[in-house]
Amino acid sequence: MYLENRGNRPTKSGFGQGILEAGKIQPELMVLGADITASVGLDSFAKEFPERFFSLGIAEQNCAGVAAGMALSGKIPVFSTYGVFAALRSSDQIRVSLCYNNLHVIIGGAHAGLSVGPDGATHQALEDIAIMRVLPNITLLSPCDATQAALLTKMAVKDLKGPVYIRFGREAVPDFIPENIETTIGKGQLLKNGKDISIIATGHMVWEALQAAKMLWMKGVDARVINIHTIKPIDKDIILDAARETKKIVTVEEHQAFGGFGSAVAEVVSQHCPVKIKIIGVKDTFGESGQPAELMQKYGLNAGNIFNEALLLMNDSR
Amino acid sequence: MTVKKIQDVEDLRKISFHIRRNILRSLAASGSGHTGGSLGLADVFTCLYFSVMNHNPQNPRWEDRDRLVLSIGHVAPVLYATLAQAGYFPVEELLTLRKLGSRLQGHPGRDHGLPGIELSAGSLGQGLSVATGMALAAKYDKKNHRIYCVMGDGELQEGSVWEAAMSAAHYRLDNLCVIVDRNKLQIDGSTSDVMEIEPLADKWRSFGWKVIACNGNDHKDLLSSFSENEKSSGMPVVIIANTLMGKGVKAIENNYRWHGKAPTKEEAEQFIAALE
Numbered sequence: 001m002y003l004e005n006r007g008n009r010p011t012k013s014g015f016g017q018g019i020l021e022a023g024k025i026q027p028e029l030m031v032l033g034a035d036i037t038a039s040v041g042l043d044s045f046a047k048e049f050p051e052r053f054f055s056l057g058i059a060e061q062n063c064a065g066v067a068a069g070m071a072l073s074g075k076i077p078v079f080s081t082y083g084v085f086a087a088l089r090s091s092d093q094i095r096v097s098l099c100y101n102n103l104h105v106i107i108g109g110a111h112a113g114l115s116v117g118p119d120g121a122t123h124q125a126l127e128d129i130a131i132m133r134v135l136p137n138i139t140l141l142s143p144c145d146a147t148q149a150a151l152l153t154k155m156a157v158k159d160l161k162g163p164v165y166i167r168f169g170r171e172a173v174p175d176f177i178p179e180n181i182e183t184t185i186g187k188g189q190l191l192k193n194g195k196d197i198s199i200i201a202t203g204h205m206v207w208e209a210l211q212a213a214k215m216l217w218m219k220g221v222d223a224r225v226i227n228i229h230t231i232k233p234i235d236k237d238i239i240l241d242a243a244r245e246t247k248k249i250v251t252v253e254e255h256q257a258f259g260g261f262g263s264a265v266a267e268v269v270s271q272h273c274p275v276k277i278k279i280i281g282v283k284d285t286f287g288e289s290g291q292p293a294e295l296m297q298k299y300g301l302n303a304g305n306i307f308n309e310a311l312l313l314m315n316d317s318r
Numbered sequence: 319m320t321v322k323k324i325q326d327v328e329d330l331r332k333i334s335f336h337i338r339r340n341i342l343r344s345l346a347a348s349g350s351g352h353t354g355g356s357l358g359l360a361d362v363f364t365c366l367y368f369s370v371m372n373h374n375p376q377n378p379r380w381e382d383r384d385r386l387v388l389s390i391g392h393v394a395p396v397l398y399a400t401l402a403q404a405g406y407f408p409v410e411e412l413l414t415l416r417k418l419g420s421r422l423q424g425h426p427g428r429d430h431g432l433p434g435i436e437l438s439a440g441s442l443g444q445g446l447s448v449a450t451g452m453a454l455a456a457k458y459d460k461k462n463h464r465i466y467c468v469m470g471d472g473e474l475q476e477g478s479v480w481e482a483a484m485s486a487a488h489y490r491l492d493n494l495c496v497i498v499d500r501n502k503l504q505i506d507g508s509t510s511d512v513m514e515i516e517p518l519a520d521k522w523r524s525f526g527w528k529v530i531a532c533n534g535n536d537h538k539d540l541l542s543s544f545s546e547n548e549k550s551s552g553m554p555v556v557i558i559a560n561t562l563m564g565k566g567v568k569a570i571e572n573n574y575r576w577h578g579k580a581p582t583k584e585e586a587e588q589f590i591a592a593l594e
Binding site: 071 | 387427428429436437438439440441443444445446447448449450451452453454455456458459477478482484485488489
C-alpha cells in the first residue's frame with residue numbers, strides 16, 4: 001500500500017470535526033470549555049450548538065468532575081485542553097470521578113508532544129500516555145492524522161461506554177490514512193508489510209515511520225510499518241506477529257520514552273515473544289522552545305532518526 | 319413515585335437513633351472506619367432521606383429522583399445505615415462493611431452494585447464538581463429534581479471545591495444544595511489549627527451562594543433550612559450544618575481522635591446502651 005500525503009492538517013482539526021459531526025447525530029453530546037475552545041478545535045461545535053456548550057473557565061479539575069456529573073445524568077460530555085493540563089492537572093478527578101465510576105466522557109488531550117513548538121516545555125505533553133494508560137477502564141486513542149482523528153472521535157462517542165482519552169496535536173502534519181482502511185478501536189493497522197524489522201508507531205510519528213521505511217528499502221531492508229491508534233487496549237496480536245515474523249522492533253512516539261507507548265509494546269513483547277526493541281521517544285528530559293521541525297530533529301523524532309536507529313538494530317547481532 | 323415523607327420530629331429522632339445504632343454495629347463489625355463524622359451526620363441524613371428528598375428505594379434509578387452526592391466518601395457508614403433504614407437493602411448487610419466481596423466498600427463504589435449509591439467517591443474535593451454537572455444536566459433537561467452534596471469542613475481546604483463553587487454560581491444552579499458538615503475537626507485536630515476556613519459563610523456568599531446556617535443535629539432546624547433551600551431562586555444554596563463529631567455518644571463527642579477510628583464490639587455495645 002502506497003500512502004500519499006493529501007496535504008498537511010493538524011490532528012486537532014480532525015478532533016473538532018469529529019465532535020461536530022457526532023454532535024449532529026447525538027443530542028446528548030455536550031462540550032465543556034476550558035478557555036481554549038478554539039485552540040482545541042471545539043469552537044465550531046460551540047457556534048453550532050451554543051446551548052450544549054458550557055464554558056467552565058481555567059479550571060480543569062472542575063471540568064473533569066462536571067463531566068462526571070453530566071455523564072451520570074445520561075449525557076456524553078467532552079472536555080479538552082492542552083494534554084499537559086487535561087491529563088495531569090485533573091488526573092485525580094480522571095482517576096476517581098471518571099475512571100473508577102467508569103463514565104463515558106471524552107477527554108481531548110490537545111497540543112500533545114514537542115510539536116507545540118515555541119511554547120516550550122511547560123506546554124509540551126510528553127507524559128500523558130504514561131499517566132493515562134495505567135488507569136483502569138480508560139481507552140487511550142492516538143490517531144495518526146486528522147482524518148483518523150475525526151473517525152476515531154466519532155467512534156469513541158458512538159461505540160464506547162467508558163472514559164476515553166484522545167491525544168492529538170496542533171501542528172499541521174501529513175494527512176495520509178486512506179478513508180476506506182478498516183479501523184477498529186483496539187486493533188492496529190498494518191500499513192506496510194515487511195519481513196526484516198517492524199516499526200511500530202503512534203500519532204503523527206506513523207508518517208515518519210513510513211518515510212523511514214522507504215529509506216530503509218533503498219538500503220535493502222524490508223521494514224514493516226504498523227500504526228497503533230489505540231494504545232489501550234493495545235492490539236497484542238499485531239505486535240506479536242511483528243515480533244515473531246521480523247524479530248526486531250522499533251517503536252516511535254512523540255512522548256517520553258519511559259512508561260509510554262514503547263513501554264506498552266515492550267510489555268506485550270517481553271512477556272510473550274521477547275525480541276530486541278528500540279524505543280524512540282524523548283529521553284527523560286523536558287522539551288524546549290523552537291520550531292516544531294527543529295525540535296523533532298533535535299529530539300530524534302523524524303524519519304531520518306528512525307532510519308538510523310532501525311539500521312543500528314538491524315546490524316546489532318548481540 | 320417517591321417515599322412517604324415524615325415531618326414529625328419525634329419520629330425522625332427515632333430513625334436517627336436506629337441509624338446511629340447501625341453505624342456503630344457496622345463499624346464494630348468491620349474493625350475500621352470513620353465513626354465521628356458518621357455519627358455527627360446521622361440527623362442530616364435522616365432528614366434528607368426521610369423528609370426532604372424525593373426518592374424510591376424500590377426504584378433506585380428512578381429518573382426524577384433527587385440525587386445525593388457524598389463527597390466525603392469516608393462517612394460511608396452513615397450513608398449505608400441510612401439507605402438500609404430506608405429499605406434499599408437489608409440492614410444485616412451493614413455487618414459486611416469493608417469486608418472482601420462486600421457491596422459496602424470503605425468509600426462508596428458504584429461498581430460493587432449497592433443500590434442507592436450515586437457516585438464512587440472518596441478523594442476529597444471532587445463531589446461538588448460532580449454535583450454541579452448533575453445540576454447543569456438537570457437544568458438542560460428541564461427536570462425539577464434537586465441535587466444534594468454532602469461535604470466536610472476540612473474538605474473545603476481543597477482548591478478544586480472553589481472551582482466548583484464558582485461554576486455552580488456562574489450557572490445559577492438553584493437546584494443544587496450543599497450541606498457542609500461543620501464539626502470543626504479534622505484528622506490532625508481542629509480546622510482552625512490545621513488550616514483556618516473561616517469566615518466560612520462569607521466565603522460562600524462572596525462566591526455567589528445563598529448561605530443558611532443551622533444546628534445540624536437538630537431535626538427541626540434542619541427541616542426549616544431544607545425548606546428554605548427549596549425557595550432559592552437563581553443561586554445555589556449551602557447549608558452550614560453545625561454538628562458535633564460523634565454526636566449521640568457522649569464518650570466520644572467532639573473528639574478528633576474518633577475521626578478515623580472504629581469502636582471495638584464491646585465499645586460499640588457500651589455506646590449503643592448510652593445512645594441518646
